[in-house]
Amino acid sequence: MALNRGRLARPGRLPCGRNVDALWEQVRSGAAPDEHVSSCPHCRTALEGLRALDAATRDLAHEEVTAPPGLLERIMRVVRTEARRGATVPLVVGPDPAHVSTAAVAAVVRFAVDTAPGGRLRARRCRVQPAAGTVDVLDVTVEVVAFGETEPDLDGLRRRIGSVLAAHVGLRLRELRLDLVRGENP
Amino acid sequence: MAGGGPVTADVDDGTLAIRAADGDVAAFEMLLRRYSDRVFGLALRMVGDRGEAEDIAQEVFVTAWRRMAELADPGAVRTWLFRIAHRQCLGVLRRRRDRRTDPVEALPETAGTAVGVGTAAGDPARLAEAGAGVEALRRALAGLPPSQRAVWLLAEVDGLSYAEIAAVVGSSEQAVRGRLSRARARLAEVMRAWR
Amino acid sequence: MPGGDGAVRVAEGVLVEPRAVARVAASATRGVGGVVSLEPTLVGLVAELGRRVADAATGREAADPVDGVRVEVCPGGHSVAVRVALSVGGRCAREVAADVAGATRDALERQLGVRADRVEVSVVDVALIPPEAAR
Numbered sequence: 001m002a003l004n005r006g007r008l009a010r011p012g013r014l015p016c017g018r019n020v021d022a023l024w025e026q027v028r029s030g031a032a033p034d035e036h037v038s039s040c041p042h043c044r045t046a047l048e049g050l051r052a053l054d055a056a057t058r059d060l061a062h063e064e065v066t067a068p069p070g071l072l073e074r075i076m077r078v079v080r081t082e083a084r085r086g087a088t089v090p091l092v093v094g095p096d097p098a099h100v101s102t103a104a105v106a107a108v109v110r111f112a113v114d115t116a117p118g119g120r121l122r123a124r125r126c127r128v129q130p131a132a133g134t135v136d137v138l139d140v141t142v143e144v145v146a147f148g149e150t151e152p153d154l155d156g157l158r159r160r161i162g163s164v165l166a167a168h169v170g171l172r173l174r175e176l177r178l179d180l181v182r183g184e185n186p
Numbered sequence: 187m188a189g190g191g192p193v194t195a196d197v198d199d200g201t202l203a204i205r206a207a208d209g210d211v212a213a214f215e216m217l218l219r220r221y222s223d224r225v226f227g228l229a230l231r232m233v234g235d236r237g238e239a240e241d242i243a244q245e246v247f248v249t250a251w252r253r254m255a256e257l258a259d260p261g262a263v264r265t266w267l268f269r270i271a272h273r274q275c276l277g278v279l280r281r282r283r284d285r286r287t288d289p290v291e292a293l294p295e296t297a298g299t300a301v302g303v304g305t306a307a308g309d310p311a312r313l314a315e316a317g318a319g320v321e322a323l324r325r326a327l328a329g330l331p332p333s334q335r336a337v338w339l340l341a342e343v344d345g346l347s348y349a350e351i352a353a354v355v356g357s358s359e360q361a362v363r364g365r366l367s368r369a370r371a372r373l374a375e376v377m378r379a380w381r
Numbered sequence: 382m383p384g385g386d387g388a389v390r391v392a393e394g395v396l397v398e399p400r401a402v403a404r405v406a407a408s409a410t411r412g413v414g415g416v417v418s419l420e421p422t423l424v425g426l427v428a429e430l431g432r433r434v435a436d437a438a439t440g441r442e443a444a445d446p447v448d449g450v451r452v453e454v455c456p457g458g459h460s461v462a463v464r465v466a467l468s469v470g471g472r473c474a475r476e477v478a479a480d481v482a483g484a485t486r487d488a489l490e491r492q493l494g495v496r497a498d499r500v501e502v503s504v505v506d507v508a509l510i511p512p513e514a515a516r
Contacts, residue, residue, distance in 0.1 A: 012367050012371070020367065020370070020371055020374075021367050021370070024370055024374075045378070046374065048378045048381065049373075049374030049375055049376075049377050049378030049379075049381075050370075050374045052319065052374070052377035052378055052380065052381045053323070053370070053373050053374045053377045055319055056319035056320050056322065056323035056377060057323065057342050057343075059317075059319060059320045059323075060231075060320050060323055060324070060342075060343060061342060061343045061345075063320070064223075065223055065226060065227035065230060065231075066223055066226075067222040067223050067225075067226035067240075067243060068226075068236075068240060071222065071226070071240050071243055071244060072218060072219070072222055074244060075218060075222075075244055075247045075248060075251075076211075076215055076218070078248050078251070079211055079214055079215075079247075079248070079251050080211055080420070080505075080506070081420075082251070082252070083209055083211050083505075084420070084466070084503075084505040084506075086209060088503065091474060091475045091478055091502075091504065092475060092478055092479055092482075092502075095498070095499055096479070096482035096483075096486075096499065096500045096501070096502070097499075097501050097502075098475070098478035098479065098482065098501070098502040098503070098504065099502075099503055099504070100474055100478075100503075100504040100505075100507070101503070101504065101505050101506070102209075103209040103210070103211065104474075104504060104505060104506050104507045105507075106208065106209065106210065107210055107211070107212060107506075107507065107509070108507050108509065110205065110210065111509045122197065122201055123205075124201060124204045124205060124208075125204060125205075125208050126208060126210075136475065145201070166473075167473060168473065168474065168507055168509065169473065169474045169475065169504075169507060170473040170474055170475025170476060171475070211506075
């Protein structure tokens, strides 16, 4: 009861005037107790508790707690399903129509940016819209963060996005807007 | 596998959060993998029950997915996840307390279930030696008011700064210091008695 | 309106349940190169949202054979409209979608004698990590 009840002159202080939080810092840092602490009964009592707490805290903090694998799977099922509710882009028209989710197309665009040669580009926001009155043509806006000193090859990136979209999805680009942002740390 | 590009491990939280807010499932999955253990761990140590901790963690990440666009500072997604988790934990504990009208019945069960963290598979010798202290600490933590327990766990287990904890629990840094100090004093007292 | 959720009449006195149509459509879809998986629809997922519900039904881990396929019997009861939701990977999504529609039509006709008025394909995901790297 010595640490935080009635006998304390001020909250957090021992009857001898020492601050418990300061003692804790000493214990945590592994510093040797000063002369007062070694001889003061209040401090020594407090120190015992703090040392026991310190040891148990280290053990607790080092325990490996792993989320159950089923948990991740369940969360991702919800996320994937909700992501699908969004807008789609037509892929095929006719008696057997097909469409693809804009989220999936945006992911392909980001993939094209992220895997561009040099590895210095990262895609962020990406907007995908079907070009009005067309079937397999798209307008795309993508924010690209460029790291490093060299000027990114934007023409090369445009071609790359176009060919990756054609290969993975089968859609063509009408307009592609690249919003270039300078990255600070690589 | 599903959900888009291979987001590599070196992508920063801010970029992942921006993409996830944009509907990028793969980016969200990366954030989930990065933080699920810590969110689950916080929930487990807060409520002391694996099943409830799992429910809380699921709720945290589903909420995060739905509300990612509201995150003002995408770089602070880690703190934001802890904030949602903290709110969920307090909600679960409040409902649990409301259900239990008999305080005598409530006490031993809280202490007992707090032991539920999965250390049983560890080295038995090490457990016998170190485990006892941890178990005593767990029981001591279960005896703290939830608001103190949360602050203590965030500081000592998750290593958050005072400013980050203040953002998580929605109070001032000053209040966080006070709560932490009271929690520490109580825990030290219990631990000394245990020794 | 005849038909609706009832069976489809393929000949005098011969009825085929929509669920049987869905199974054949699912199997045909899985056989198309570039199809990674059929994807459960929102309706199918609602029951799984609760942790305990999902855990109790561990059998659900293996996807239901008709996850991702919806079948409606067309007015008149003589034909069906099929909707398929899937993830693709390793092949162009547009080509995969066209092949899925074709394969589904053929399989329904050949195996069940069921005529499809319409096969609609939704590509909900494009997997970009090669399967061997994702393992």
